[in-house]
Amino acid sequence: MSAPRTTTVALVAALLATAACTIAPSPRPSSQHMRAPVSNAPAPATSPTGTSTPSAVDPAAVDANELGTVPVLMYHRITTAPKTVYDRTPDAFRAELVRLVREDYVPVTAADYVDGDLDLPAGAHPVVLTFDDGDPSQFSLDAAGRPAAGTAVSIMLAVAAEHPEFRPVATFFVNADPFGDPGGSRTLPWLAEHGMEVGNHTATHVNLGEATSDEVRREILTQDQEIRRTGLSPATLAYPFGATPDEPGLALRGTVGAAEYRYRGAFLVGANPAPSPYAADFAPAAIPRIRSQDATGADAAFCSTVWLDKLAAAPATRYTSDGDPNHISFPAAAAGNPAAKFAQRVRTY
Structure with missing residues (x-):
């Protein structure tokens, strides 16, 4: 069975505590969850906080x-x-986070999405919030060890305090010395301890499409090792500029001398929603993303505002959870096919 998740209410209460100078870390369940064997009896549904409800x-x-x-x-x-x-x-x-709440989206990390570890309430939709470049406006710690006011993390926590069904989790793809923090020594462990994911964005934000294979491997491995020095094990990567290496698969696995890196998913800049991780056409080395943007300006037709409108207008096209992590449910007439490795968990209606 999936490891129990820290409840959103308890997590936010801890993060917003003002009595202490630092925030006590909440335990982060592993993304390597083990699932119970599939049976004919449906598993209990889950609430937005991950607790079981009486019936599926x-x-x-x-x-x-x-x-x-x-x-x-x-x-x-x-x-x-x-x-x-x-x-x-x-x-x-x-405003975009509040819209996601109102439209029943529940944030998950990039690693959980790639792994198909989508334990969501029935009727909810997963959304992956990703941040590139490790900019201090996304996250930094104040003198008391709390997320600095006005940063993306502090805004996420404030939204979660107002909307307990919102999970304040995201994935941060970082380069060297993220968030203005040398080596990420303070910031990266804090993020991981509070349910966030830290991913690789290469050491120097190099264009991997213009780099040699050796340069690609060094950029990825160098940043991989930097993240690991803080005690974390990165599982996903985002391509700087959305540029992919000429050598297929190099983003997911490579070696430099005796050192090796391995990743389970790599993310593009993209321009459209990503496929279900259970779908036959899911490509872990080329996962599209949608730029967060109002419906104005360059490439507005491909931005988050427009795509969320499209998904709201065609709800049958978006991932909607059955509330049961042991099965993969979809209409018999649904477009697409599940990957063969998930055949034993498929349930059509």
Whole structure:
């Protein structure tokens, strides 16, 4: 069975505590969950906080479609003075999170998405919040060891305090010395201890499409080792500029001398929702993302506002949970096919 998750209410209460100078870390369940064997009897459904409810929900009652698409949203700077389409104001970022809450999206980490570890309430939709470059506007710690006011993490925690069904989790793809913190020695462990994921974005943000294979391996391995020095084990990677190496698969596995790195998923810049991790066409080395942006400016047709509108207008196309992590439910007439390795967990209706 999946390891129990820390409840959102307890997590947010700990993170927002003001009495102590530092925040006591909440235990982070491993993303390597072991699942119970599939049986004919449905497993209990789960609440937004991960606790069991008395009986499972009929997949048809919530229009479950676990072959549907998943929005993986991409953020960079959170600033009151945006300079490019990659920047979002704090108000716009908060508004997008509140929209996700109202439309029954539940954040999961990139690693949990890649692993298909999507233990969600019945009727909920997964969304992956990803942040590139390790900018201090995304996260930093104040003198008391709390997330600095106005950063993306502090805004996420504030939204979760107001909406307990919202999981304040995200994935941060970082380069060397992230968040203005040399080696990430303070910030990276804090993120991991509080349910966040830290991923690799290469050591110097190099364009992997223009680099030699040796340069690609060194960039990825160097940053992999930097992250591991803080006690973490990165599982996912984001391509700087969305550029992929010429050598297929090099983002997921490579060696430099006797040292090796391995990743379970690599993320593009993208322009559209990602496939279900259970789908036959899921490609772990080329996972698309959607830039968080209002429906104005360059490439607005591919931004988060437009795509969330499209998914809301065509709900049958998006991933909708059946509330049962032991089965993969979808309508018999659903588009797409499950990957063969999930055949024993498939349940159609």
